[in-house]
Amino acid sequence: MNKLVSLVVLLLGTTVLSQQQQCRFVPVCDENQRPNDSFMKGEVGSPGKAGPIGPQGLKGEPGPIADETALRSLVTKIEKIYEYIVPVTCKNALLRGHQKLRSGDEVYCDDGWQVFQHRYDGSVNFNQLWEDYKHGFGNLSSEFWFGLEKLHLITTSARRCRLRVDIWDFEGSRVYAEYSNFSIGSESSSYQLELAGFSGSAGDSMLDSRHVQNGKRFSTSDRDNDLSIHNCALNHGGPWWHHSCGYARLNGQWSRSSTSVTSMSWYHWKNRWGGLKSSMMKVQCDY
DSSP states (O other): OHHHHHHHHHHHHTTTSOHHHHHTTSSOBOTTSOBOHHHHOOOOOOOOOOOOOOOOOOOOOOOOOOOHHHHHHHHHHHHHHHHHHSOSSGGGOSSOEEEEOTTSOEEEEETTEEEEEEESSSOSOOOOOHHHHHHOEEOTTSSEEOOHHHHHHHHHSSSEEEEEEEEEETTSOEEEEEEEEEEEOOGGGTSOEEEEEEEESSOOSSSOTTSOOTTOOOBBTTBOOSSSSSOHHHHTTSSBOOSSSOSEETTSBOOSSOOSTTBOEEHHHHTSSOOEEEEEEEEEEEO
8 A cells, every 4th residue: 555655646746746855755766866667667568459551552663575576586596506506417507527416426517417428538447347337437537437327317317318429639629419319228228228319510420320329238348238240349449339339439449549440439520430539428407
């Protein structure tokens, strides 16, 4: 009861009594004769209810709507750049020479064509056996044969393929032969050649009516598939799609001076055997 009276007096006196006068009625004052706050304050009450949510702020200006046509154009450009950097095939490769396709295959590209035979200095022996021609040999950075099995997969997985043959003599002259239809069968057909549609400046040494190589099977010295009584791969110009030997012999012996029938030859260019320094056989396909 005394505490209650003292508190009432204190509260009433705050407006009319000095601090010292107030302390006469309050049981606890501090050393400066001021009422002790801890005595006057009650326990902390529970928090009140939250007020209502304020009004929503203003909406920002709408962003620009993407132009779908421009976006598609940008995506196409990015895809094109990626194709040049990591091409799907040599047809869309930006660079020439030895490079890696998106599939992981290492190839030699030349102006949009994939090279599968390249000779220029005689550093690689092309008188190889069946298994060598099946799987390939040499080095993509120098002379090489890409491989009949890989060539079969390339030409049969496409809608249409073309063959181009570039040849050079030792004087630096260059001519070409191109065939608009080109395909290689499976090993069970002895990698049979399908060829048609000649054009070019080299003359047609593969489809000459006397020794048509279209439809012929591939021959090596250990797998004689030609129509001759002789083994053409062994005696007449190296492994090839021989008829009864024939006029195109680009896997024959490399020589600066030889004009033998065993020499690397494209007969219809100069109507003679031999005389070739370099050759490139290339394939290009539509998918």
